[in-house]
Amino acid sequence: MSKNDKVSNSVIRRLPRYYRFLGELISEGVSKISSRELAERMNVTASQIRQDLNCFGGFGQQGYGYNVSELRSEIGEILGIDRDHPAVLIGAGNLGRALSVHLDYAKYGCRLCGIFDSSETLVGMRLGQLTVSPMSALAGFCEKYKPVIAILCIPKEAAPEVCEQLASLGIKAFWNFSHYDISLENISDVVIENVHLGDSLMALCYGISKNEKDKENSVPEENGNEEA
């Protein structure tokens, strides 16, 4: 189908961003764009854009550029966003409840079709179109509706067992918000996306501390380098 032999992870991670920017261009009424213009907008190099896209095929036209809406749907197809992967959400705590209603799953190729929690208090709670079910109903649900994605909003302690169970129930992908690091070496062809909000916040903190230190250190240097 495509020359998609082995596309590097770095490239894949950039595709959603291209997809977003192309969407914005469409809503601005832009129908055609060159790699140079897009690069400028996105703060990357034109070379990188062309190189990335050509992992999947030649979507542009020499001397002209790229057709925005065409390119966007090509990328959407590559990402598998045109599909309708059924997903279950495990854990209806604060974060789980927020994720159940905050995201437009259809936009990302998914469809949330079940929410589960082990807590008596939460079972039966209505969240958008869905109702929280007990964990005991999970196996039966999976057999019936064959979800492929599990969104994990559970405590670290519960994660290993729940992962194991979900994998055995046929889950093909984990979107993991628990503080547990899923690796699942035993089961192959399972996709894992460990989100780790805490790691992201720590990286932010590093940046702040770094800037503060740099500033402290640069003040005396500035005097010293006045005419250097």
Added chain:
Amino acid sequence: MSKNDKVSNSVIRRLPRYYRFLGELISEGVSKISSRELAERMNVTASQIRQDLNCFGGFGQQGYGYNVSELRSEIGEILGIDRDHPAVLIGAGNLGRALSVHLDYAKYGCRLCGIFDSSETLVGMRLGQLTVSPMSALAGFCEKYKPVIAILCIPKEAAPEVCEQLASLGIKAFWNFSHYDISLENISDVVIENVHLGDSLMALCYGISKNEKDKENSVPEENGNEEA
């Protein structure tokens, strides 16, 4: 202080993960570990761990390994987690409310000290220890409490203006959950962490689609390659 000349972003992004794993080792009562053992646990190479750590200094001891709790606090210090960066959360919708109570900010070197929303309906709502304030109170609040981090849980449309305002009010770091891509070229030494949950979900979708395609393609090949 350290040989922290210019540490690459890849290294920084791995530090939180080291920090987490070392925390787990501590709670398991492990007091000493070699780069080889840690590497095995974390599914990385020992070389990488040693290389990463030596960007900041020699924390180990030849012939022995690393003292777990010592190494952990060193990394914590590098990340700036031992500090207490005041943070404001902008946007108290589903995701904002969840983030306000779901995370233990103190663990990540932060302290949530204010929540703001433009909606009349949400202003006055109690979230944990805090109460949602109107956006009109933001400027005064920043002058008084000097927050350095802004957590953005606002719609894409509102983001550019709010970012601008926050930057002018002295915010040094953005933890951005809006679907807008902050770049802020004009203002330097501002740290930005664009989370983009949608991008993460799209990357997951790609993985699923990829696996499906690989499987489809491998079935006939397997027959063809039976004795090759």
Added chain:
DNA sequence: TAGATTGTTAATCGATTAACAATC
């Protein structure tokens, strides 16, 4: 001292950027 494991240098690998021929 012998064994182990670090810190660090050198080799490899991969990803990004630059250059340019192909072509619309």
Added chain:
DNA sequence: TAGATTGTTAATCGATTAACAATC
């Protein structure tokens, strides 16, 4: 046709891994 911009190859840059001397 001339101008523009792609697709693609080659050059550069950076990050990861391997190797080993230093040293606890």
